[in-house]
Amino acid sequence: MTDLSRRDFLRRLGAGSVAVAASGYVLSTWAWAGPADAAAPQPGALGPTSPGRTLVVIELAGGNDGLNTVVPHADPAYHSLRPTLGVTNSIDLDGEIGLHPSLPQLAARYKAGQVAIVEGVGYSPPNLSHFESLATWWSAQRPTNLGWLGTYLDGTVGYDDPLAAIAVGPQPAPALLGQHSFATTIADATGLEPRLPVWAGGSDALLASWGHFAPARVDTSSLVGQVERAVGLTVKARARLDQVLGSSSSTGTTSNGRTAAAGSAAGYGQSTVVESLAVAAQLIRSPLAPRVVYITGVGDFDVHEGEAQRQPTLLSDLDQGIAGLFNDLGGAADGVMVMTTSEFGRRPTENGSGTDHGTANPHFLIGPAVKGGRYGEPPSLTKLDDTGNVTPTVDFRTLYATGLSWLGVQDTQAVLGGQFDPVPVVN
């Protein structure tokens, strides 16, 4: 059975022009971090990093099957573990590994030397729960509900810049949750443009009045205070996003504006990741130049069944999305590094038509500044643990350290809870 994307679902509701939403593994109990965390760095504490660079994180929700993404085709163990789901026509990279045939453009980029594959990425001890794994990845395995990039924002731009990091997708990114900082989420190219009913009589005046709910003095000790602060930052973010995304806020009802903005991604496919990465390119090329763009709602990679039908479509969308991003970026691509994440890989043994939850995964670091090639160490497929899974060889925070290094932060203690050296993919 093939999945209906959440976007398709909406189209079938009869609202084809409105672009919305794909699935995403947001932890519903991921909560406000509570009272001020003394450990949260103050703005500027991580150095005067004005990186002029952007990190694009693509979170593959549900746990991507890395073994069928970066295929160890020369390893006989792979083929005996995957008698029916094993990929037999991967795009060979070096005689040992190949990319899934649904990733032709990524393979071409690898051959052009702009893709680093980091193998064996995971955390220890592994946990096979989506939600435990997500909490680990989002927080960088720190004892906090704060996200690792939220802490990065706390220690750099701090309080006042709601557009230093932008999540694109149906749900906010918990990895961006900071103590003082505030990241903006947009679902699509419509940005933060509401569709107001005609009787509201023009959105500008109403939105202006709404902006007066913003507090004169921020006090986040109550939930109402937090809402007031969020209103203030939202008003700030809206105005600047509108200029960039070209939404119209001057008409009485903005349904058409929304359609036009969504349509600006024309030429792209219909999937969320393709459209989200098109928005990412638009944002990065604009004067906003966010430091971080975080793509959520990419999936569902949780292929307990029907993997042979479902994963190729998901990977193909990813392939098109990444190619579209760099194509759109043009010269601006030099300042961009793309990083993939996913809460875990999948079990080497098949369960029938799919695979259950696993541990380590290969991940990609992509961009013109990246020294392509293979990094890390492929986990052994013959020495599986007592849950039948591979043992990670590379701590996932090493991947994060690479992203932080790209953004100009070398001391990872405050963000990752320890010192981790980047994967040496950048000169």
Next chain:
Amino acid sequence: MLTSVTHVSARERIAHVVRRLGIGPHPDLLAGLTDPDSAVTRALDLSGHSPVPPAMPAPASLRASRPADIVPLIGWWVDQMRLPSRLIEERLVWFWHDHFATSLQKVRAPYLFRQQHVTVREHATASYADLLHAVAKDPAMLLFLDGITNTVDKSNENFGRECMELFTMGRDGGYTQADVVSASRSFTGWIVNLPELPSSARLSEAGIAPWTAAFLPRRHDDTTKTLLKHTGNFDLDSALDVILGDPSTGTFIATKLYRELVGSDPSTATARRLGANFARNYQIMPLVEAIVAEPAFTSDAAVRNRVRTPVEKLVGILQAGNVTTTGERAGVAAQALHTGDYLPFLPPNVGGFPSGTLLLGPHDLVTAFDLLDTLGGPPTPPPRVDDLLATFGIFDVSSSTRSVLDAESDPARRFALAAMSPEFAVT
């Protein structure tokens, strides 16, 4: 403690009780309630009838199902929330719907979701144990978490893991991966008669009607398993009874319902006490009554300590505007909830819908404007600001909110601003 409000007024506390035990502010009820106790009595009254959703014809096949057919069911459901015959039933039906999250994205037949809704409603105010057993055999759940591909030959862990992690014991419930495997093996053997499958005619002849679930002994793992230190030849029912017998299950469910109603976590001691009492017979209403009897439930700290969800906002706006979502209005309501990525039957993942301060992002604040579109025309609110606020169940209001509302002279626009006020963003 609210900004600019020094105490919780008596009327605000009554409104708090109604908001937590029902869905929305229920302005029509508030006028007749004199104190929190009378509000509790009214909200927990089960003497009204339990409504039955409108019938839906069985589709020819899964493939022939139209996802848009879910819309009338959503409109009907939202209307039950708006004007319920049993307040607490609506709160609990939503709670269990979110708890046993099942997505139309994967299971494309609205017909099965109507069936699941009836099952959830039947048990929502009765026995959690019965509810769990029923949902585990529910066709939509069997399809969603791959119960139908979990067989003696190839065990699929999807339902087994999520059942223990999310539906019963909780992530910290103390089970191991070996327990997940044993539970999954115990759960083998269940199928759904799907009309498009070749086996459908044979199943129908055997008395298993299309779209119903059944147990096929030859697909079941009929051997001894060890589950949570108990050993036996468990099947689905007996394995669930073992899980229900573990102390973690009562505590986990009691904690989650406490969080839903009180808005914060119980102390460890309170959670254990509520959980142990609950686990004696798993009757839901006595647990509700025990939580409501906790001093924390009506304390100042509980009032407005939760972020109002898009569903709660929508219902509140419809109550304030006195507008139905049945018939032709259903599509607009579904559209608005979808924009907020909070459409019933389409949770972002098996963990359920997001909650908490993640719902305070700019996107969420702005898309909440879309909910006003469900009114279909300009509202005609009472002219006095206090009376307008009362229709939203807001009694304690900050001076800044009041001044924004005072400054808007157009009644319909003032209604819109009240719906967008910081006080209405929390509950």
